[in-house]
Amino acid sequence: MSLPAATPPPPSPGTPAGDPVLELRALTRTHGSGIAEVHALRGISLSVYPGELVAVMGPSGSGKSTLLTLAGGLDNATSGQVVIEGQDIASLGRKGVAALRRRSVGYVFQDYNLIPALTAAENIALPRELDGVSVRKARKEALAALAEMKLTEIADRFPDEMSGGQQQRVAIARALVGDRRLVLADEPTGALDSETGEAVLALLRTRCDQGAAGVMVTHEPRYAAWADRVVFLRDGSIVDQTLTTGAESLLAAGATGAAGTSGSAGAAK
């Protein structure tokens, strides 16, 4: 079987550009001690670059959620380092971590976690207001973000007036508003039907193509396939990962035999 030699992937996939936005260095997390000791993570190292979306997969109990929690500074590692935008969060102290978390990291959860008493635009504007941006400017940014996602019509709706897919897209916009470049997503498509889930993934993909870095935990292969890299966890260790690839992998993947005859295929478009 052969596939069309697609045009090269969108600008980013893979080609790590610049310094990593997130760097995990030999990260270990152990719960309990002695006989009850549980190793949730055993020495994980992972770098995520601007423009890159990384999917983390693995059976339940493999450490996926722990990885995300530590990466976001929501829990402390037993050993190893979490470096966000070049800053080792262990060196920052509690206040510093809180500030970095607020300024640099966006979270997307399975159950959206929008603030019910705020409209879509207000939810997106809130982190910017906390950044110290004026209310008016924050609202302007929020409306621009919504327009970009073609969601202008829901700007003044409250979460309970939106569909799940709309809420999740608002959550992604909120996660990446302002200068935030790192989004951590925990099963972001968990509660969504297949087509809506796909739209959410496409948005996350677009935001990463525009320069953000994303780490997404998922157990759905079809959504993981939107990532540049898929990391497989098992028993707290990375057992394997698909390498970042460009279009050449399409040719390598079985098409080599027919590459000469089907190279003409512009049919993908």
Added chain:
Amino acid sequence: MSIRHGLLALLERGPRYGSQLRTEFESRTGSTWPLNVGQVYTTLGRLERDGMVVQEGADEAGHDLYAITDDGRAELRSWFGTPVDRTSPPRDELAIKLAMAVGAPGVDIRDVIQSQRHHTLKAMQDYTRLKAQALTDVPANRDEVAWLLVVEQLIFQAEAEARWLDHCESRLVRLAEAAATDPSAEPGPAATRGPARSLTGRTKARR
């Protein structure tokens, strides 16, 4: 793969010549299954023998044109109306490989599963990239719609495989755990190194 019916479907839209059929077949399926012109003419020859198509003159460039007959139309309608047979599934190399890996000496079946999962996910990433490209604009014609359906079929098929592999892995872990805690159980897929396996120093006689 039914080249035969694919060609009939294209001919129903009007008379065509061989290499034109090849091009149209490939633009429908995104050249996922490339055809060579030889295959097209061999198939046309058989269709002609079976009375499903007739040669019908030539175009101004001198290409021999083929046209569908009433019998051909009836055959095509019956093809669309009949489900593809799934009762005698083709041999699946992966299923055979895993079946053979159960208990095979010197083979860690979880490694076999992981290396396949890696490969399958990578293929899905590639297909998904093609799909994302196809979706950047709303599909403009039926060829683009057809190609989108085909690439999504590849994604869904790969996904089914990836899910099945996940399932195999957790099934094997559970069986190994059960075997470790239930002395009367079959030894089970002892070749797996399930986490529970090392927990028991049990040496009770197996059945």
